[in-house]
Amino acid sequence: MLTISRELVDQIIAHATADHPDEACGVIAGRNGVPERFVPMENAERSPTFYRFDSMEQFRVWRDMDDNDEEPVVIYHSHTATEAYPSRTDVSYASEPGAHYVLYSTALTQFRSFRIVDGVIEEEDVKILEPGV
Amino acid sequence: MAIEVRIPTILRTYTDGAKAVDASGATIEELIGDLEARHPGIKARLVENDKLRRFVNVYLNDEDVRFLGGLGTPVSDGDTVTVLPAVAGG
Numbered sequence: 001m002l003t004i005s006r007e008l009v010d011q012i013i014a015h016a017t018a019d020h021p022d023e024a025c026g027v028i029a030g031r032n033g034v035p036e037r038f039v040p041m042e043n044a045e046r047s048p049t050f051y052r053f054d055s056m057e058q059f060r061v062w063r064d065m066d067d068n069d070e071e072p073v074v075i076y077h078s079h080t081a082t083e084a085y086p087s088r089t090d091v092s093y094a095s096e097p098g099a100h101y102v103l104y105s106t107a108l109t110q111f112r113s114f115r116i117v118d119g120v121i122e123e124e125d126v127k128i129l130e131p132g133v
Numbered sequence: 134m135a136i137e138v139r140i141p142t143i144l145r146t147y148t149d150g151a152k153a154v155d156a157s158g159a160t161i162e163e164l165i166g167d168l169e170a171r172h173p174g175i176k177a178r179l180v181e182n183d184k185l186r187r188f189v190n191v192y193l194n195d196e197d198v199r200f201l202g203g204l205g206t207p208v209s210d211g212d213t214v215t216v217l218p219a220v221a222g223g
Contacts, residue, residue, distance in 0.1 A: 025220070027220075041220075045221075049223055050221070050222070050223050051221060051222055051223070052219055052220070052221035052222075053219065053220040053221070055190045055192075055197045055199070055217075055219065056197060058190065058217060058219070058220060059190070059192050059195070059197070059215065059217065062217055063215075075220060077222060086222070087222065087223040088223070089221075089222050089223030090222035090223060093188055093218075093219065093220075093221045093222050094222070095141070095143045095188075095218030095219075095220065096142065096143070096218075096220070097142065097143060098142060
């Protein structure tokens with residue numbers, strides 16, 4: 001299960017909405033599996049059907065996480081015409097077995113989370129922590 | 134001649150879980166050859182048809198080797214090489 005604050009969910013949705021119809025992507029860094037620090041990334045492909053982190057930006061962000069003892073708890077991207085379910089390309093390039101892969105569909109306003117390990121997709125529940133609760 | 138190579142989570146199965154390993158060589162290509170000798174199987178995850186795999190990023194210190202000389206990029210003692218799988222999808 002992914003447990004995530006309402007604020008972070010809203011940030012993902014705002015980023016995806018702003019970049020629509022291109023796919024938006026980014027990371028939420030954290031420790032011990034808790035997503036905390038929102039890091040929107042540039043989609044180097046600027047495409048409605050593909051995303052890829054810019055390699056230099058990824059290097060800096062991954063080094064900062066290393067320095068902070070953080071991990072990429074969430075890797076998110078948007079789908080802008082289809083449902084929020086990992087595509088074949090998403091599965092073939094999934095390279096962070098410890099991450100929650102969050103997909104947001106701007107077309108269907110769907111927010112879903114998955115584990116993708118060794119080519120196998122497993123959907124998980126999302127628990128959103130509301131402010132003040 | 135030791136060069137530190139930082140290994141991403143997904144490739145640590147080849148390095149017995151180590152986050153960083155030492156390797157030697159005069160170029161990225163030689164370095165990967167030496168890595169392969171020490172950690173068999175890892176080369177095929179980095180190189181395909183004598184080129185870096187498209188969705189693998191290799192950095193020499195702070196630069197992506199694609200913007201330097203690719204596999205032919207010279208490396209020297211004390212350098213740090215970082216491997217990161219590109220985060221990508223559709």
